[in-house]
Amino acid sequence: MKAIGFKTSLPISAEESFIEFETAVPHPSGRDILVKINAISVNPVDYKIRQNSAKDTVLETPKVIGWDATGTVEAVGEAVTFFKPGDAVYYAGDLTRSGSNAEYQLIDERIVGLKPSTLSNAEAAAMPLTALTAWESLYDRMRISEQKDKGKSILIIGGAGGVGSIAIQLAKKISGLKVITTASRTETKEWCLAMGADLVVDHKNLTEEIRTAGYQEVDFILDFVDLNGYWDAIVELIKPQGHIVSITGSATPIALNKLKNKSVTFSWELMYTRSMYQTDDMEAQHHILNKLAELFDNGTLKTTLNTILKGFTAENLKEAHRLLESGKTIGKVVIEY
Known part of the structure; x- marks a missing residue:
């Protein structure tokens, strides 16, 4: 599968601030689900981690970041109870694991919700984090x-x-x-x-x-x-x-x-606390995302999507980071696959 990552922390204008590469599709076990990603969004945490997590070093394998995503469940681990293959889902991810800037991702079902059915992939990807x-x-x-x-x-x-x-x-x-x-x-x-x-x-x-x-x-x-x-x-x-x-x-x-x-x-408040520390109430994020989906679907809430970039490429990821780093974005920036 294609993934986009970085080996060292570089300014977003640098040619290799993001690089495309091929890697194996992972297999789910336990409470993990495998998601085929349809759209991702970028948040300030993305560029902050890109700027700081590989300073003064060159990683052997590119680091894949990114958290907001929507996609389709491809396979499930043996302990999964919330989802089945074919389900449309959305989620904000886990700081401690490989991110959503890839074609497929493993994610713990306890921090995943069913995608709002009335929202497009881009509209839904804008919302979880x-x-x-x-x-x-x-x-x-x-x-x-x-x-x-x-x-x-x-x-x-x-x-x-x-x-x-x-x-x-x-x-x-x-x-x-x-x-x-x-x-x-x-x-x-x-x-x-x-x-x-x-x-x-x-x-x-x-x-x-x-x-x-x-x-x-x-x-x-x-x-x-x-x-x-x-x-x-x-x-x-x-x-x-x-x-x-x-x-x-x-x-x-x-x-x-x-x-x-x-x-x-x-x-x-840190949205990642529950997944980072595997808290006893980690599953709460599954229920919150499902409740939010109901509120989007009944029209109480509306998506905050404001900018769509078409195509999962290093150039589009660079552009999304550049926009966020400007500090002048309104609403959310999404990359649609």
Whole structure:
């Protein structure tokens, strides 16, 4: 089968930043399924790992990355119970295993869902990683429920990106929250409003813009951009006993002591935690993806696909990474096989 990978970390403009090569089709065992891939999408984690995982070294075998994918089940391991050959599936993958930038992939059935039947392959491939991240942020970390939280306010920092685009929809349409999000360009503001945001503010004057709009503080804050860069504004804007979730990490310590007097809860979210550590509730991602598929199919949620590249080639993968690295993408970038 064809796969696309890299032997060393190079700038995306370099000729061998991605290389095409042939490798054997793997065989499933245990709870693994073998998927023939139809479309993949690219996320910031893809280019970050490409840039950093093979620095100052040349790998003997190319490293295959990529996580979001949709495809058809070709074969199943002996312990598989959720799927059968012929099933259309979608998933966000596992950081610890070979990725989706290939024609076939082995994936644990516990982190795979049935593809939304009303979405095309490209539309479905755009969704797993970002939708799981947003869902876990809202419902596993913040434990938001419509019954107790409907009408409360949430600030989403980075609303036009992949995660922000679906988080807006979930917060508004599933949980009934008042959604405030950040965007600075006309096209990103329009995108956020189309996703369902109630208010879009400029991130450059975050505190001032939110207070001018009539919000002294907000109940929940999701950071999808730069935790340290916005930390002082986040501390000032979060309500006492509020909850903050960040997916961005931090190269330097976060001053959590600034939250003490407000008794604010802070949580990290990493969509890969369940698969990386084989947690007892790893299977939850299977059920979340199936629930999300229902919400796409009944029209509650819509895909955040915005750019399609046709053809599984190294050049298209380079272009997808280049677009993501620009920091100006809106919604999701998908490569259709």
